[in-house]
Amino acid sequence: MRDDFSQSVKDLLANRVGWKCSNPNCRKATRGAGVEKTNIINIGVASHITAASKGGPRYDENMTAQERKSFENGIWLCQSCSKLIDSDEMRYTVDKLKKWKDISEQLAVLELEDATVGKNDKDIELIRFYVQCFDRPAFRDRICMEGRMEDFDKAIEDTIIALNTGVLRTRDGSILKRAEGKSVIVNPEWREKFDTIYDMLVALRKRLRIAKKEGAYSTHGEGEVMYCFNDRNLEEWFNFTREEILKILFSMCEEIGIHGLRFPRDRYKW
Numbered sequence: 001m002r003d004d005f006s007q008s009v010k011d012l013l014a015n016r017v018g019w020k021c022s023n024p025n026c027r028k029a030t031r032g033a034g035v036e037k038t039n040i041i042n043i044g045v046a047s048h049i050t051a052a053s054k055g056g057p058r059y060d061e062n063m064t065a066q067e068r069k070s071f072e073n074g075i076w077l078c079q080s081c082s083k084l085i086d087s088d089e090m091r092y093t094v095d096k097l098k099k100w101k102d103i104s105e106q107l108a109v110l111e112l113e114d115a116t117v118g119k120n121d122k123d124i125e126l127i128r129f130y131v132q133c134f135d136r137p138a139f140r141d142r143i144c145m146e147g148r149m150e151d152f153d154k155a156i157e158d159t160i161i162a163l164n165t166g167v168l169r170t171r172d173g174s175i176l177k178r179a180e181g182k183s184v185i186v187n188p189e190w191r192e193k194f195d196t197i198y199d200m201l202v203a204l205r206k207r208l209r210i211a212k213k214e215g216a217y218s219t220h221g222e223g224e225v226m227y228c229f230n231d232r233n234l235e236e237w238f239n240f241t242r243e244e245i246l247k248i249l250f251s252m253c254e255e256i257g258i259h260g261l262r263f264p265r266d267r268y269k270w
């Protein structure tokens, strides 16, 4: 007479280890999609720690039938590991199997946390780094107050590089590898926001090149150069676009609870 597990005990054993084999060296997934839409393939086995019937591996005659078919006496394994533990009971002892079960239950919880909190933490670290990259005059001054346009263009280019590679160029031109590029961001909404910011930065550089060719702005003064745009709308576009970039950045800062950067609100009065 075998003391088999009930379906609810089997389900509990599998669920508590996330449907993965409890052998810490295996950790194979035991459940997946079948060919039919309604079909599930299951290669997991609810194995007995002490055997279900007399003469089986690790059989304990002091246990009651109820104890033998209880959750405490089961371990969720893949088919090959369930054969493995029954092939050598000197090696796969009761203590060892209980340890496997305990480790696997803890791993299942850790993996849950890693999928949510852990990855989110990494995203937050990246956002902190990117915000630093935007903390420069090229995103603070109105376009007419920028120094040389070449420096402005360079600053935008450096910001694009920082977003794509996690490399930040310092003022003296040396290169610091501080983080990863935006493609490793896990949160899809944040990734989309950074992709949008990237597109807007590229547009700023392109529009600047066209403006230069067309002679859309003139410069005044020595040293502290001032810019004068012939086209007021174009000038406003440069201000507005950078303001929008910081707004998107700021929306993420608010979500993760850090201070964002603000574009100056005081518009030049004509």
Ligand SMILES: [Zn+2]
Residues within 6 Å of the ligand: 021, 022, 023, 026, 027, 028, 077, 078, 079, 080, 081, 082
């Ligand atoms: Zn296994």
